Amino acid sequence: MWLWGSMTAAGTLPSATLQGVDTVIRLADLASQSIFAARLEQLRGRCVVLAPSDQLTAALALIELDGVARRVVLCPPGLPDEHLVLVAKEANADACVADSAVPDMSRLGVESIGLPEPRVLAGDVDRRCSHASEWILLTSGTTGAPKLVLHSLASLTSAFARQPRSSETTVWSTFYDIRRYGGLQVLLRALHAGSMVLSSADEPVPDFLARAGAATVTHISGTPSHWRRALMSGAAGRIAPRNVRLSGEIADQAILDSLRAAYPGATVAHAFASTEAGVAFEVGDGAAGFPAALIGAPGAVELKIEEGTLRIRSAGNAVRYLGDPAPRLKSDDGFVDTGDRVEQRDGRYYFMGRSGGVINVGGLKVHPEEVEAVINSHPWVRMSLVKARRSPITGAVVTAEVVPADAVVGQAERPANEQLTHEITELCQRVLAAHKVPAMIRIVPALAMSAAGKLVRPNA
Amino acid sequence: MSVRSTITSLFEDVAREQGRRLSPLSDDLKLLQSGLDSLSFALIVARLEDSLGFDPFDSAEAVTFPVTFGDFIRLYESHPR
Numbered sequence: 001m002w003l004w005g006s007m008t009a010a011g012t013l014p015s016a017t018l019q020g021v022d023t024v025i026r027l028a029d030l031a032s033q034s035i036f037a038a039r040l041e042q043l044r045g046r047c048v049v050l051a052p053s054d055q056l057t058a059a060l061a062l063i064e065l066d067g068v069a070r071r072v073v074l075c076p077p078g079l080p081d082e083h084l085v086l087v088a089k090e091a092n093a094d095a096c097v098a099d100s101a102v103p104d105m106s107r108l109g110v111e112s113i114g115l116p117e118p119r120v121l122a123g124d125v126d127r128r129c130s131h132a133s134e135w136i137l138l139t140s141g142t143t144g145a146p147k148l149v150l151h152s153l154a155s156l157t158s159a160f161a162r163q164p165r166s167s168e169t170t171v172w173s174t175f176y177d178i179r180r181y182g183g184l185q186v187l188l189r190a191l192h193a194g195s196m197v198l199s200s201a202d203e204p205v206p207d208f209l210a211r212a213g214a215a216t217v218t219h220i221s222g223t224p225s226h227w228r229r230a231l232m233s234g235a236a237g238r239i240a241p242r243n244v245r246l247s248g249e250i251a252d253q254a255i256l257d258s259l260r261a262a263y264p265g266a267t268v269a270h271a272f273a274s275t276e277a278g279v280a281f282e283v284g285d286g287a288a289g290f291p292a293a294l295i296g297a298p299g300a301v302e303l304k305i306e307e308g309t310l311r312i313r314s315a316g317n318a319v320r321y322l323g324d325p326a327p328r329l330k331s332d333d334g335f336v337d338t339g340d341r342v343e344q345r346d347g348r349y350y351f352m353g354r355s356g357g358v359i360n361v362g363g364l365k366v367h368p369e370e371v372e373a374v375i376n377s378h379p380w381v382r383m384s385l386v387k388a389r390r391s392p393i394t395g396a397v398v399t400a401e402v403v404p405a406d407a408v409v410g411q412a413e414r415p416a417n418e419q420l421t422h423e424i425t426e427l428c429q430r431v432l433a434a435h436k437v438p439a440m441i442r443i444v445p446a447l448a449m450s451a452a453g454k455l456v457r458p459n460a
Numbered sequence: 461m462s463v464r465s466t467i468t469s470l471f472e473d474v475a476r477e478q479g480r481r482l483s484p485l486s487d488d489l490k491l492l493q494s495g496l497d498s499l500s501f502a503l504i505v506a507r508l509e510d511s512l513g514f515d516p517f518d519s520a521e522a523v524t525f526p527v528t529f530g531d532f533i534r535l536y537e538s539h540p541r
Binding site: 204205206225228229231232233234254258361362389391392393394397425429434435439440 | 477478479490491492497498499501502503505506507515517518523524525526527528
């Protein structure tokens with residue numbers, strides 16, 4: 001089955017809409033019209049990098065390209081040009097769809113296909129399915145360059161394909177961007193069950209909530225950080241959802257209780273999902289963590305714990321990584337290691353953070369090594385250790401411990417600690433995304449090293 | 461230094477470091493209209509924990525999330541030391 005086919009089969013299409021900040025698209029209009037118009041046939045059978053500047057265009061392009069393109073690579077917002085080129089190369093792309101300037105990739109055999117006036121449906125279009133399209137999602141890698149994760153429509157929809165269809169009208173929304181796994185899940189659910197209100201990074205939270213409220217949103221999801229922001233906006237009461245969902249970060253008891261108090265009529269549930277492992281489970285009992293009985297239980301999603309981290313095997317798992325050589329996604333027995341550490345207390349498992357020191361800031365992953373490489377490029381830095389500090393606002397913030405160099409050739413005197421931390425912060429701000437910049441930098445005389453001469457990382 | 465003046469100067473420091481334009485601070489200023497983002501608030505809360513020795517958000521009970529600058533200050537002022 002392809003996306004357009006399963007959307008039309010779901011039966012909700014005639015009244016369904018996709019709502020951007022200032023544009024509403026009736027999904028039924030897509031039966032005969034297209035944002036690509038005649039260009040859609042040029043994309044048939046090709047490997048397409050999809051890099052539009054807004055979520056609505058991305059969503060429409062996904063609906064149109066599934067079953068048409070051989071492979072669709074979905075770029076997250078803010079992907080730097082040099083990464084776009086790397087991704088196009090790694091995915092063997094031969095076309096790039098964008099509505100703003102992208103680097104010239106013709107020497108890689110990638111044709112740029114512009115979307116001059118996005119979101120305008122026009123022309124006559126053939127919605128025939130000719131390819132089982134591969135979906136490529138990007139996730140952050142250790143070096144800063146993204147990793148390419150291969151999914152299929154079947155793996156992306158497996159979490160809800162087996163659920164019975166609700167007869168009630170549903171309007172979905174999410175604080176997430178639909179160009180990342182969490183948001184894409186919501187989009188795909190909505191396309192099979194009702195309408196959707198898309199968020200926008202440029203839109204103030206109260207405005208988004210007012211728009212979602214006006215559209216009578218019934219199901220809405222976000223990270224605990226998104227929800228804390230919504231509660232701090234003073235506009236949380238603009239929506240009255242039936243279903244409030246959290247995922248992408250550890251949901252602590254305080255945020256679960258606060259949401260139950262804010263939305264007394266709603267089911268508040270937190271879910272576990274990742275780009276690689278897919279959707280694993282949803283916890284609806286109002287308590288943080290998850291019941292220990294889920295581990296080892298038979299079912300469509302199998303969970304186990306090995307070396308302290310949660311492992312998942314299900315039809316929702318990604319198929320594999322792309323790349324040459326491609327990193328390994330699954331162990332021999334077919335389980336995906338989520339890298340999330342869990343600990344059992346009183347019949348429940350609790351999430352304890354990520355293995356390998358990976359830091360989750362408001363749902364976005366930060367690899368300490370990437371930040372350390374930037375800090376270490378300062379001439380007065382000998383070495384550094386980047387780690388997480390727990391935060392009630394964003395789940396975690398990035399902190400750094402820095403060992404300064406004793407002497408630098410050609411430079412007389414070491415800057416004072418305050419000056420050095422200031423310079424390192426400026427350097428990081430220039431090179432790294434805001435959530436990766438250390439919130440606090442401490443100058444230390446030395447860092448602990450293991451016997452093998454590696455930095456000792458907490459929980460690594 | 462009072463809790464209020466500690467918090468006020470931290471808002472100013474963090475805004476400067478993060479390159480954000482801080483709105484004039486008054487008790488009825490909405491936090492999300494202060495010019496600071498979530499990351500800035502995360503920074504402020506972490507530094508307050510270091511200087512005051514507690515984090516009022518870290519509670520087993522449901523936290524009433526502050527909406528205005530005045531709420532934010534009261535959350536810290538009313539916390540048992």
